[in-house]
Amino acid sequence: MKRVILYFFLVAVSGVISCDKKLDLKNPQSIDASDAFSTGDKLKKVLIGNYASLGSSSLFGGDVLWMSELMASNGELNWVGTFQEPRQIWSKLILTNNGYAASTYSQAYYVIYNSNNIIANINVVETSEQAEVAAEAKFLRAMAYFELIKYFGEKPYFAGNASSLKGVPLITSPGPAAPQDAYYLLPRASVEDVYQQIIADLKDAEVNLPATNDFYANKPSASLALARVYLQQEKFAEARDAANRCISVASTNGFSLVNNYADAFNNDVNTTEDLFAMQVTDQAGSNSCFTFFSTFTYGARNGDIEVTDVHYNKYNVSDARRGLFFSENGAWHCGKWRDIYKNVKVMRLAEAYLTRAECNVRLSTSIGDTPDNDVNKIRSRAGLPGLAGATLNQILNERELELAFEGQGLWDAKRLRQNIDGKTWDDNKLTFPIPLRERNINPSLEQNPGYN
């Protein structure tokens, strides 16, 4: 009997020894990386994943919108929340370890990483679809680079000498598998080079994207993105033409301004006016504009960003856009971001009309339509009387009110050479510092002037 037990024990031991495969277990929640680019279908899933990456709160899930507005506050917005890092952005006293700046920087490169992989593996997609799938990846990459260059570039493009201004590291194809590889210790490319990359990607996207594409990137959104880039370069003719292409493709493919201004916001499904919006549901996506602009009543933090009378009083009393503000805690709050789980508007058709109008006036042209017609489309929807012979200032004023707090604040203020809270447009403190963590790893990354 004792012997039997001993044998039993020995058999049990050897039984386990032979089970080496017990040490090779597979994660039930994921697939191997090599598998992710093995077929076109899987690659397209990675592309969808990259939209979610672009919609991270650190990028177009809100941060790049409210950070621009907060920095451009000029007495029209107050940060009253407890978080100190947004406060730094608002007061333009940003420390190099600011977490929002660091996350935006990293997240943008994550989008770029994914796009680079998609583009490099595009051969697994059916030939007929390759150009379009690659165009989507390029659109996402351009969107990420554009935010990077605006926030972290040494000076705006229009400051001149873009070839000698420090931009951000440029990477357009997959590098070594090991992320710690020295290959990734890239120096800053020039502002010019980064803009060239963005323009090349957006041009490709504009050509190859379909006119409509559910809530994914489409032709008119690529055109409008291009128009934004040209505005930063102060290339008004190119901006005008891109805006014009945007409007003509959009209006022949079912896009149009919604009738009521308020209906353009707080939607969980894109409106006819939304050329591109980050999708937010109660289960996916995030909207940090809601988090900070809205109030406790609607499930947000408690109105961390307040709108002051200085801004509120800029609207005519009968302006529908004024009616969108709501008052709580004794302050105004921006109603565009009032409700929970709503899409983050990235590009609305209204902007294209305003860009075309502005450029036409600047260039004394009427490509597409007259500036009056374009601007009055916007005004009449807001319940305001039409303008005749609209001046540049009138159009810019309309642009400011129409697009208020949608993320264009800082970029428009800078290119229009406006002072912000006593600082001139080219003040060092109106640019973000290169994040401390990046410079700790990569000493070849030079810091922006005004920071150490």
Added chain:
Amino acid sequence: MRIVTLFLLAGMLLSLSKGWSQTKTVTGKVTDGSGTPIAGVSVLIKGTSIGMVTGSDGTYSLILPKGLTSLIFSSIGYEDQEVDVTSSPLNISLSHTTKSLNEVIVTGYGTQVKREVTSVISRVKGSDVQNMPVADLSQTLQGRAAGVFVEARSGKIGEEIKIRIRGTSSINGSNEPLYVVDGVPLVGGLYGTATSDINFDDIESFDILKDASAAAIYGSRAANGVILITTKRGKAGKTKFTVSSQYGIQNPTHKRGFLSAAEYIDLYREAATNTAKYHYNRGGNWMGFSSEADAIANMIRWIEGRFTRYSGYSDWRKVQTNTNWEDLAFNDNARLGNIEISAQGGTEKNKFYLSAGYSNQDGILIANNFKRYSLRFNMDNQVNNWLKLGLNMGLGKTVRQRVADDNEFSSPIEMVALAPITPPRDQNGEYYTTPTTTYYSALNELDNAENHAKSYRNQGNIYAESRLTNGLILRNELGLDLVNQSDERFWGSRTEWGAGTGGFAWAQWFRNTRWVTNNFLNYVTEIKSKHKIDATLGMSFENRYDEYAYVQGENFADESIRTLAGAGKITGGSSTHEENNLVSYFARVNYGFNMKYLLSLNARMDGYSGLGSNYKYGTFPSVSAGWIMSDENFMQNIKWLSFLKLRASYGTVGNNTGVGFYDSKAQYGSVRYGSSGAGLGITNFANDDLRWEKVTTADIGFEFGLLKNRIVGEFSWYNKKTTDMLLQVPTPSPSGTTSILANIGQMGNKGIEVSLTSTNISTRDFKWTTNFNIAKNKNEVLKLDGEQKEILPSNVRYTNAIIVGKPFGVFYSVKYAGVDPDNGDPIYYMQDGKTTTNVYGDAGKFIIGDPNPDWIGGISNRISWKGFELNILFQGVFGNQVSDAGGIFYSANCDWFDNQTRDQLKRWQKKGDKTDVPELRINRWGDFESPSMSSRYVYDASYVRLKDLTFAYNLPSTLTKKIKLSNARLYISGVNLLTITRYPGWDPEVNTDTNSSNLRQGLDFYAAPQIKSIVFGLSIGL
């Protein structure tokens, strides 16, 4: 009712025992082992205070009263002896006290006599800790074992307890010891510690394996030491019942104190005026005020508007409200109670131990509670002369009513931020919330939210022990640790999280199943009574399977329906499962020559599924040797030295907890986008070289006994070095990720440990023993990825850094230079350490504190006089700092509307004022920097604490016999009654649960103070 039954039962048993019926004289002589008479031995008739002391010839004579039959002999340096008087004369031989040396120590897959142990093992007896009114058994070890650092994060009850044995050895892996209960490793769950599921009245002993030689038998999981928990087992004999119960109250160790309403109004008005002046004169006046007076008027209007908003219905101008929000965070005299019943006994063939326990403890924080229900059944059956079978089975349920993390406004302590001018409730009796309260008031959670977590644990094993030949024993164990946890939460629409969603609920379930089988042979033999060999060879296989599911929903039809069944909309859900396997082989040989020269070899080989393909198996060897010098002839003349053993050990153990189940493979997981988009995204980057961390320890020490072992002690010096330490190596963002896990770092811990036990007085009635332990540990980060010398804090609040050559987690931030006496600005040191600046961003960065203690220790005194007993345990931690990250809000010279700590009254007010508190300014316009983390908020957190004070009375057996009990004990006991510290915050024993990690230590952020409790208890035996 149960107690009455027990009484009756006891009465029956007692009536069966026979007693003597006449008085009797008993005489005799007491000698030592060599026949020499011992004078001064106390001879006591058991159950009475009648006794005498032996004369110089060692003789005694006593008259035994009717019915009493036992004598107790005791003398310093000798073992007590209890003898039943059967005849007279009764001569007694007392043996020298070597009790602690002959103790049997549990070593993992075996046992060993303390005297022969060549590794470092600390033992804490269950009986020493079982009446402590704390929730988690690991808390009871605080101050009791040398080099074992125990810290409760805060006074929240039932939450994680941190234990560090000989310092921190890992950055990304766990630093907690491995707990093994009766041979089965304990696993954690979603929350709390596994140890909180165990009723510590059931524990016989804790054996803490500290050095590599002791721990190597647990291989790749032993790097942080191993705590072996042995539960109580039955002894043959009459069935003994024990009933014990305690009730008590608890309060916070300390309240911090905030501004009163009148002070708040004064200070914020002052801040408003200062801010206006600053804006007008120094801030550029971009608001365009026409004069300083204009600016002041504007600010005062604004701040008074805020006062009005924050005062609700009451009038702040009349100071109608003065709310102490700090007081509202706490329960006054929170209650605790518990009751345990156990029975043990059996025959030589069948022995059993049964117990049931119930514990119910309210937290000191409002809406915080911990309950534990436990059952245990341990059984041994001697089948025949070679086979023994047994069972250990513990069943437990814990129920926690939890509070939110420290950084949530819904955490009660966060209410200190609210203005004292705000009434807690409106005139309808509803709790105020924003905008009347400055921030969300946690009181709204009381009726409108739920946070319940339940944990069920089924832990135990069955075994068969076969004596195959003489000295050869095979033991087979099959064990299971099954943990089921659920966590259900609800937030009504009045709460912070439920607002905007019509009520929000969340439920998660977690199940962790660990099967383990241990099979090992043990062979003991003696050759020519010179060579003693004790060898163990075995294998083990473990499978761990984790399952997790959650669902969330919102928009509740009626807020009294708070389960997800009441949700109008399900807004999320997921389920996952994962598993790992561990295959192990282990061996140990203990060899003793003449029982003076001792050697021990240990090794374990572990194969672990979670590791990279290049490193599936690891081997962890160790060696130790000892020399019992006091047994050598040349030592025999040193009379005062009764025992001396030198020992040394060296070995390597591992830590595999830093690698997740599947971390070594590059993987893509699913990503949701939009209403239906299912995408893929990279979730992990590949690393085939991922492996366990290695900890190599050298240990040299000695054990000694002085004055006939009246004083026994131990000394150890160790040098512990972690290599292949896992690090999240930061990577440049263009690589696609911001960090990658790699086995690249090194860390060192060096230290000494001293423990002493002294029998100061031991007379018939009066006994006094002292236990003392102290340990010093010095931690040093030795290497990061080679080129990199530091990983600096990226977080602005929590500034722990990893810097080569410095202790792990030092605070690295700006050094505060106080206040500029000219203008009241806060100033900071520049990098030169001499000049100062008022621009925070320009200031230098320095090491401004260290969360690692230098010394930890404890001293306990146990004094008994007749039936009275007094136990006093002091515990101390020395040389560490705490960074009070909440200071940037509540000790912030009125930077925002958060109520301020009272030290802010010392603010700078006029030119020439010398103070550390800057001019009060409220940051309305962003003209100046708000306070950021600096040495201003870093404090010395050394403390000495009266950890345990127990005063007990054991009823004399003459009395207990009358009421038919075998013993009865009444006691009053206090935990944390006194804390001596210079830390100005709530409590120096703190580590906020917000983003807590190995690195984020020594941080305070609205963490609750520790619990101070007083309990009354009663324990009776039948």
